[in-house]
Amino acid sequence: MAFRQDLDPISYLEGTGAAQVAVGWLERGQPFPRGLVDEAFFMALARLCAAPWQPFVTAGRQPCTFCRFSGGPALVSSKGVHVPIGASNVFVPGADRLYVAPTMVVHYIDAHEYVPPTEFQEAVLRCPEMKSMAYLKAIRALGFSLRR
Numbered sequence: 001m002a003f004r005q006d007l008d009p010i011s012y013l014e015g016t017g018a019a020q021v022a023v024g025w026l027e028r029g030q031p032f033p034r035g036l037v038d039e040a041f042f043m044a045l046a047r048l049c050a051a052p053w054q055p056f057v058t059a060g061r062q063p064c065t066f067c068r069f070s071g072g073p074a075l076v077s078s079k080g081v082h083v084p085i086g087a088s089n090v091f092v093p094g095a096d097r098l099y100v101a102p103t104m105v106v107h108y109i110d111a112h113e114y115v116p117p118t119e120f121q122e123a124v125l126r127c128p129e130m131k132s133m134a135y136l137k138a139i140r141a142l143g144f145s146l147r148r
C-alpha cells in the first residue's frame, strides 16, 4: 500500500468520471491527523467496509505498518459488524468526487487514532447502503462504469 496524502488524486476506477481522491493511505513515518471521531461515523464506515463493492480484484493483504510485529488484525469487529482488513478498498461517493480508501482505514481509526477529512466523514454518513441500487447509481452518477 503506497502512502498518499489525504485528498490527493488517486486513480482506481476507469472512465471519464469525477475526481478520485485518496483517504487513509497511511504509512509509518508519515504524519497524519489524530483525534476523536464520532462512533456513528465509525460504525457507518465499518458497515460500508464489511463487504465493499470491488470493481476488480486487488492483490493480497497489506499489513498495517504501525502495528510493529503483527501487521495488524485481519478482522475488526464492532457491535456485530465484521470488517476484513487490508485486502480491499472502499469507494465512497461524494457530492462531486469519489473517495477511495483501503478497508485498513477502519483499523487506523480504531487503533491508531486517525481522523479522516471532514468531507469524507460527511460522505460516509450520507452514503447509501453498500451495493444497493442507490449506491451503484451514486457511483455511476460520478461518471464511472460498473463492470462486475
Ligand SMILES: [Zn+2]
Residues within 6 Å of the ligand: 064, 065, 066, 067, 071, 072, 107, 111, 112
Ligand atoms: Zn495497526
